Amino acid sequence: MKRPTIADIARRAGVSKGAVSYALNGQPGVSEATRANILAISKELGWQPNSAARALNGARARTIGLALFRPARTLGMEPFFMELISGIETELADRSYALMLQVVADHTQEIEVYRRWWGEGRVDGAFLVDLHLGDARVEAMRSLNMPVVVIGHPSQAGPLSTVWSDDGLAIRETVEYLVALGHRSIARVAGLPRLVHTTLRDQAFVQACQDAGPGRVEHLIVHTDYTGEEGARMTRRLLSSPRRPTAIVYDNDIMAVAGLSVAQEMVLDVPADLSIVAWDDSPLSQVVRPPLTALTRDIPAYGACAARQLLALIAGEPAALSVEDRPATLIPRGSTGPARGPR
Amino acid sequence: MKRPTIADIARRAGVSKGAVSYALNGQPGVSEATRANILAISKELGWQPNSAARALNGARARTIGLALFRPARTLGMEPFFMELISGIETELADRSYALMLQVVADHTQEIEVYRRWWGEGRVDGAFLVDLHLGDARVEAMRSLNMPVVVIGHPSQAGPLSTVWSDDGLAIRETVEYLVALGHRSIARVAGLPRLVHTTLRDQAFVQACQDAGPGRVEHLIVHTDYTGEEGARMTRRLLSSPRRPTAIVYDNDIMAVAGLSVAQEMVLDVPADLSIVAWDDSPLSQVVRPPLTALTRDIPAYGACAARQLLALIAGEPAALSVEDRPATLIPRGSTGPARGPR
DNA sequence: TGGCCGATAAGAACCGGTTCATCAGGGGGA
DNA sequence: TCCCCCTGATGAACCGGTTCTTATCGGCCA
Numbered sequence: 001m002k003r004p005t006i007a008d009i010a011r012r013a014g015v016s017k018g019a020v021s022y023a024l025n026g027q028p029g030v031s032e033a034t035r036a037n038i039l040a041i042s043k044e045l046g047w048q049p050n051s052a053a054r055a056l057n058g059a060r061a062r063t064i065g066l067a068l069f070r071p072a073r074t075l076g077m078e079p080f081f082m083e084l085i086s087g088i089e090t091e092l093a094d095r096s097y098a099l100m101l102q103v104v105a106d107h108t109q110e111i112e113v114y115r116r117w118w119g120e121g122r123v124d125g126a127f128l129v130d131l132h133l134g135d136a137r138v139e140a141m142r143s144l145n146m147p148v149v150v151i152g153h154p155s156q157a158g159p160l161s162t163v164w165s166d167d168g169l170a171i172r173e174t175v176e177y178l179v180a181l182g183h184r185s186i187a188r189v190a191g192l193p194r195l196v197h198t199t200l201r202d203q204a205f206v207q208a209c210q211d212a213g214p215g216r217v218e219h220l221i222v223h224t225d226y227t228g229e230e231g232a233r234m235t236r237r238l239l240s241s242p243r244r245p246t247a248i249v250y251d252n253d254i255m256a257v258a259g260l261s262v263a264q265e266m267v268l269d270v271p272a273d274l275s276i277v278a279w280d281d282s283p284l285s286q287v288v289r290p291p292l293t294a295l296t297r298d299i300p301a302y303g304a305c306a307a308r309q310l311l312a313l314i315a316g317e318p319a320a321l322s323v324e325d326r327p328a329t330l331i332p333r334g335s336t337g338p339a340r341g342p343r
Numbered sequence: 344m345k346r347p348t349i350a351d352i353a354r355r356a357g358v359s360k361g362a363v364s365y366a367l368n369g370q371p372g373v374s375e376a377t378r379a380n381i382l383a384i385s386k387e388l389g390w391q392p393n394s395a396a397r398a399l400n401g402a403r404a405r406t407i408g409l410a411l412f413r414p415a416r417t418l419g420m421e422p423f424f425m426e427l428i429s430g431i432e433t434e435l436a437d438r439s440y441a442l443m444l445q446v447v448a449d450h451t452q453e454i455e456v457y458r459r460w461w462g463e464g465r466v467d468g469a470f471l472v473d474l475h476l477g478d479a480r481v482e483a484m485r486s487l488n489m490p491v492v493v494i495g496h497p498s499q500a501g502p503l504s505t506v507w508s509d510d511g512l513a514i515r516e517t518v519e520y521l522v523a524l525g526h527r528s529i530a531r532v533a534g535l536p537r538l539v540h541t542t543l544r545d546q547a548f549v550q551a552c553q554d555a556g557p558g559r560v561e562h563l564i565v566h567t568d569y570t571g572e573e574g575a576r577m578t579r580r581l582l583s584s585p586r587r588p589t590a591i592v593y594d595n596d597i598m599a600v601a602g603l604s605v606a607q608e609m610v611l612d613v614p615a616d617l618s619i620v621a622w623d624d625s626p627l628s629q630v631v632r633p634p635l636t637a638l639t640r641d642i643p644a645y646g647a648c649a650a651r652q653l654l655a656l657i658a659g660e661p662a663a664l665s666v667e668d669r670p671a672t673l674i675p676r677g678s679t680g681p682a683r684g685p686r
Numbered sequence: 687t688g689g690c691c692g693a694t695a696a697g698a699a700c701c702g703g704t705t706c707a708t709c710a711g712g713g714g715g716a
Numbered sequence: 717t718c719c720c721c722c723t724g725a726t727g728a729a730c731c732g733g734t735t736c737t738t739a740t741c742g743g744c745c746a
Binding site: 053100257284 | 346389391392393395396397398399404406424425428429432433435436439441442443444445446447458459460462463464465570571575597600601604607608626627629630631632
């Protein structure tokens with residue numbers, strides 16, 4: 001009861017293997033009558049192409065790789081990756097591409113995994129996420145000559161194709177909104193300092209505050225590892241300092257929620273005493289009291305965009321080196337309001 | 344600049360393809376001197392085995408499949424799957440197995456994907472999650488004869504191997520705890536009614552309430568789709584009813600947090616007026632005020648356990664049909680307390 | 687010195703497809 | 717009537733490994 005092969009079909013139909021191959025692939029070289037007969041027999045036998053045999057002839061693996069370097073625990077917390085993956089999937093599923101996923105312990109292992117996958121012909125291309133300054137993965141992927149799309153800002157991506165959105169714009173919008181509300185001391189609780197998008201957001205944040213007028217807006221940035229614990233700790237520190245900020249912008253929703261809890265624990269009213277803005281919207285942000293003002297973006301669409309880009313690259317189609325997706329937009333909710341008091 | 348093959352190595356070493364194959368796979372048939380030489384050359388050339396060619400000889404694909412039927416959006420919200428996947432990954436990564444992931448639109452498509460993957464020899468086995476009553480996937484997988492591990496209770500899994508934990512026990516523990524705190528009216532905000540684990544939890548919940556003594560504890564179950572919106576809506580309904588429960592047990596943390604917000608919005612004190620318990624712990628549960636009492640389990644460990652089971656099945660090792668993982672345990676936090684008032 | 691055995695290696699077949707070169711046969715044009 | 721070309725189909729080579737069969741060589745023992 002083994003799986004039928006094209007040789008079985010050929011025998012049944014009384015033709016050669018070659019004819020069967022042509023018939024099944026819709027290629028010329030067989031008459032319509034024979035083709036119909038072969039198709040009928042293959043259906044009857046329940047034939048499925050063996051992808052290994054096809055791959056051996058230089059065909060695509062029809063699979064895309066994604067190695068994620070994230071501690072297992074944080075993966076569960078951050079909706080970002082799951083949403084990104086589901087967005088990628090929507091695009092891949094249509095063309096019956098699969099996604100090969102592996103969680104890795106560090107970037108060295110990540111490179112190793114990609115090298116193996118590519119070397120073994122298991123994937124046709126891959127994504128790179130969370131680029132940091134001087135990222136070794138860029139050079140490694142370039143030398144592999146594997147189709148790669150970087151999900152993130154092009155600045156550190158070298159010759160690699162990128163899909164990105166303008167975080168600076170979103171930060172600027174946020175700062176201007178807070179300044180308009182009368183805030184004159186704004187803090188930013190940022191993510192990992194080495195990541196490209198963190199530094200870009202940092203720069204944009206500082207710039208936007210300075211642009212509000214010389215010495216008009218005090219600004220402060222602290223870095224974290226994205227966890228709620230760190231977010232809470234940093235918030236506690238900020239709120240205990242003599243020059244307490246009246247608004248805090250967090251780099252993800254987990255930290256924003258943690259920060260909100262700390263504020264309430266310290267009997268501060270949000271938004272009267274403190275305004276809070278979260279980067280990345282999620283049900284979490286909407287469910288707390290007050291609901292959080294958030295920078296929202298369509299992450300699945302972002303993933304889908306990256307997938308399209310990678311598929312085009314793999315197909316050898318002409319594709320832009322860098323594709324800019326829509327920037328995040330500010331959704332004001334209950335956690336932001338006018339700054340209280342004089343000054 | 345093509346990828347080197349064993350033929351290239353053979354030529355360089357002046358030996359036959361067969362000898363190279365034996366040398367690279369640590370099999371007898373070549374002298375130690377030749378083996379060392381071949382290994383050196385293969386390293387120098389940067390040779391990688393072509394997985395397609397290996398698979399063609401009946402070798403394993405060294406890949407496991409997971410097709411997920413979940414609306415893209417909920418995937419991002421629920422930490423469960425990401426944690427499960429990261430747990431599976433830890434086990435797979437060690438043996439350099441990869442995980443093939445695909446998000447599907449319904450169970451029919453899920454079966455189709457598995458049939459294709461298996462037929463094409465792309466995966467060696469697969470997981471089945473979220474079994475529902477009379478699930479067509481069970482029969483489909485059985486007829487495919489593909490190694491499969493069901494993640495969930497064995498009751499509907501037919502002849503398929505399962506990895507599960509005793510949800511009933513956890514529910515019972517929770518109810519007994521609430522009853523001991525003096526609660527006499529307990530509601531359960533459950534998940535999708537057709538899922539096996541939902542009905543099992545439902546039954547256990549009712550049983551535990553009845554076991555507290557005839558007519559002693561009022562109980563009520565409402566079903567939802569696991570979203571925060573539904574959780575909020577149901578909570579609002581429960582709390583507005585004349586016979587308001589003094590404790591609510593939610594089937595996930597998202598709904599529990601949403602429920603907490605609703606309670607606070609209705610100016611009820613948690614836990615004085617209402618006790619809240621969440622199924623599945625997450626940073627989310629700990630970050631809100633008060634932190635939620637939760638049924639916590641080690642989901643990554645659960646996934647790792649399932650992965651071990653599946654790998655054993657694939658290897659043809661003797662494996663138990665059904666493996667029971669540790670049940671969830673109750674972590675009391677600030678959201679539960681004594682029921683207020685008389686009765 | 688001849689014969690036998692084990693170690694080592696070569697060579698070929700095979701896995702299941704794709705693709706190229708080749709060929710038979712029939713129809714049409716000169 | 718002859719020749720050419722096109723269609724439909726065949727058979728073989730090939731992809732990159734694994735594995736089985738066969739061959740060679742050297743050493744050991746009688």
